[in-house]
Amino acid sequence: MNASELVQRNTLITSLIYCGMSLLLFQNLGYVFCVSILLICIFKVSTSVGAVRNPSQLVVNLLAVTVIIVVFLSLGFRNTIEMFVAMLLGACSLKMLQVTSEKQAQSVYILNFFTYPCFYLFSQNILAFLLIAAMLLLNLSQLFSVTHHVAIKKSVHSSVRKFVFSLPLAIAMVMLIPKLPPFWQLPNAKSASTGLSENVDPFEISDLSRSSELAFRALLPISNEFQPPFYWRAIIHDSFDGKKWAMSSLQTRPLYKTYEPIAQPYSVISSPSNTRWLYTLGEGIPASSGISANHFGAIYQKKQSNKAIQYDVSPVKLDDARITRWEYRQNTHLPDGINPKAVELAKQWDRTTGSTAEFLAKMEAFFVAQGFQYSLSPPSINSNDTIDEFLFSTQVGFCGHYASSAAFLMRSVGIPTRLVSGYLGGQFNEESSYYAVYQYDAHAWVEYYVPQYGWQRLDPTAWVAPERMLGSLSDLTDLEQEFKDNLGFSLQAFSNIAAINWVRLQLEQIDFHWTRWVLNFDDKKQSSLLKTLFGQKHKLLPALSVVLLLILVFGCWFIYINLRARFKQPKEIRIYNKLLVLAELKSDRLTPKQIFECLKTKWPHAKNELSEFYDLFESTRYNEVQLSSQQYRKLSKLNRQIIKKAKIK
């Protein structure tokens, strides 16, 4: 295969890779951009099969301008990272149309070592890792192929060895080289994952779309303080406009109240999310940097990141026995003139009860007696008085409906109440003892204020579906079919098939350790690892050990290379060279035959052995006869005898 054909073939492969990479980042880069990359790829394929001529410089420039315009229009300046990656991919794809010489191809393959890892800005799960690693390996092989004019298959073979040699060293460096803090802030890529919504309007959604994506994992200490049900608080909604519950303005206000710790801290590893709000069991104070507690004792990231993050939280009890007047007003506010029947019902209960607890008992009795049903796909309600409609007519709904109705009923009689959204439950993984919480575990409940006691939790859904409190949603047998219908295609949907469930759990396990130990291997984990490796002197030693490790590895390798060449020499040559050294002769000027004549005069005792030796030597060196092992033994024996006799003299 000649060089230009090789370049052609390689650029075609690379073009397809760019196309695949863009399609995988479809959600981040937008479909307009993906389509244009796809078109460029099709163009490349058609030029390589000969259907279309190679484009001229002008055409490529015009295409480049088009791609730039497409990127600006579809992504804009607000998504800086997406725009940057899109530009890079676009430019590389276009370059593929143009590359003809080997030098150009080499430059592109060098650049790809920067282009491909950009994928990690968007996704870092284990599949993405393997995919990009494989792509980098292929890229290395392609660089090899175009540089040395070797067919791709063969160059893959040579490159794999070099890649595999470097990989463990690189891993060791990641582990040992002290982690630096970020130099400066860079814009983050938007995460494509789903999360909690900041406004809750249950009545607008008729079909709750559930996803089996992981929300987070929690490592809880084994203790009495951590018993189900697990209510994971995330967002507090305290303003109600008659339809939706909006996120509180205090959600990002730092915590100024006093608090006391009530249990050991626990860790949470959250999946990438499109919001900043994190999860705590009840109220909590974070012990990790970059995370704050807000006014409600819920926690949030100061700056949104698109990666999985691990954080520690100490559970606390906030001192919230008193609330301010404006807080009271905020939490009892209702728009006028909506849901008259519900307001009437609440007022009626209020007149007959003397305390909040009694009022709640009345409300619970109402929900239980009326035969409300829990469903993931309730009928939609198209009315202004949505809560009236729900309470007195449809009576079918999910957590949002119950929480919203209960909060409305309570507010209408002046009990300060707010809606909380977060997650309920968690699936326990016995092998690694963590709780996995999925997106379908999302839940909404209410918190109400009792003077002197503070804010209390109330879950109206539990009255209707009490089993929902103890397990994950996936454990509910009577909802099984409905739940699975909502999930769409995923391994979770087949969890009743034992083999598939086993596979799913194993994959989860791998993902857990991956997220915990690889993605979240931060300075904290590193320093504890280094402490176990190097003891107390872990400040200076790691850096030194990296240098030493590198010197050791490369030094040994270098020595090995030099020695191997020596051992690779055939035995007869080695013995011959030894004899030369012994006789203090130089082989440069003389043929072996002359040398042996020399040796014979030098060591007359060993004349016969030398002749025999030379016969064997000649037959293998000049007549190219492969010696048998017996003959090799004979050579060694002769060598010993010659040396012995030479020394006698």
Place this chain on the structure above:
Amino acid sequence: MAKSLYKGWIDKVIARKHSANSITFSHNNIYVVPSLRGLFFLLFALLNFIIGINYQNNLILGVAYLMLMLQISSLFYGYFNLHGLKLELLDVKNNYSGNHNDAKFKLSASKEVFSLSISSANWHSSGVLDKNIFESTSSQVVSLSLEKRGKYEGGKFKIHSCYPFGLVNVWSYLLSDKTFYVYPTPLKCELDLRESLDSEDDTDVIAQKSDSLDEFSGLKPYQQGMNRNRISWRHFAKNQELLVKDYVGDSHGITLVLDFSLIEGTKETRLSKLCHQVLEADRLGHEFALKLPGNHIPAASGERHAVQCLESLSEC
């Protein structure tokens, strides 16, 4: 000043280590540094490192370290590529100016050698460029393009490889003591052999001597430029055949001479014409002498003689 001192020192080291017609590459005569492309590779590794640090992204950080390791190990792979290779300059062919002088190399390798280039450090050369050598060969030819005639030393050959990935430059030298000639370009002209007596002798003496001729050795067919006095008219009268009488003298035989001073034109034109005539005379099998300013080649014939003449033409 410092630079020239440094250069002088480098040249001295190279001259000491690499002066041979054959060299086996090992740790003390292979030089390895990252190439420009390798530096770009490191630049991208640095970019990845910065991004990895700023996003606290261990995977990108890992890629940055992987690239660094690849670059460092490439130095070793590159070294290993040439290590153990034996290179021998067999011979450099003489040729006419305007053509190539082929330097023939013998390569003995116990393993594959990738992207090997051999080029002359002194002159423009081509031939062995990015070649993958899969087995020992003795037919690697480097063509040297030289414009000016003359005698040249084999000079410095640079052996270079960019293996692996083009990230490194691995090179070594071979300083050969073989010499070769670039002959003047032959310029087509009439063969103009003049008969003359051997050089130093005085014309009068020869004239005298020509009567008391030395031993008559035989008759030879007449060629243009031969002295007409020596034509055997007897034979012409008999057979219509022009023959000349040939004599064997001690040191003063009459020979055919190509004489630099008798040809017109500039020095280079004259030499080119002489070159053509030497070739022509050799082709026709004449015995001839060559007279150049400051050099005289006595009459002889045969290939060796022709080569000697051409060489002295180159050196003139």
